Amino acid sequence: MALIRSMNIEGVEYEAAYSRVLMVRCDKQDAYIFVNTYADIDARLREDFPIFQEEIVVPLSKLAGELFPNAYAHLKTQAGFEMATDHPAADPADL
Numbered sequence: 001m002a003l004i005r006s007m008n009i010e011g012v013e014y015e016a017a018y019s020r021v022l023m024v025r026c027d028k029q030d031a032y033i034f035v036n037t038y039a040d041i042d043a044r045l046r047e048d049f050p051i052f053q054e055e056i057v058v059p060l061s062k063l064a065g066e067l068f069p070n071a072y073a074h075l076k077t078q079a080g081f082e083m084a085t086d087h088p089a090a091d092p093a094d095l
Contacts, residue, residue, distance in 0.1 A: 001020070003086060017039060019084065021072065034054075041087070
């Protein structure tokens, strides 16, 4: 699973930045979604360093059920991800 979004970092525009959940860590009340964003899918496949890393905290109750699909659904409601689209990968586990 991954999201494609446009973003501007320090004046550099990335039209097809590739954002991927690195991991989700949970405690009793909250889930911490760690996201790596790469310049594009090719940068991810080359194993380049992410251009941006972020942590989003959400009440654990909002991710009830399947953790990763719900984490991605929640990301799409967050600032910077509103216009993000799902990456059309045939096998998301490979990306």
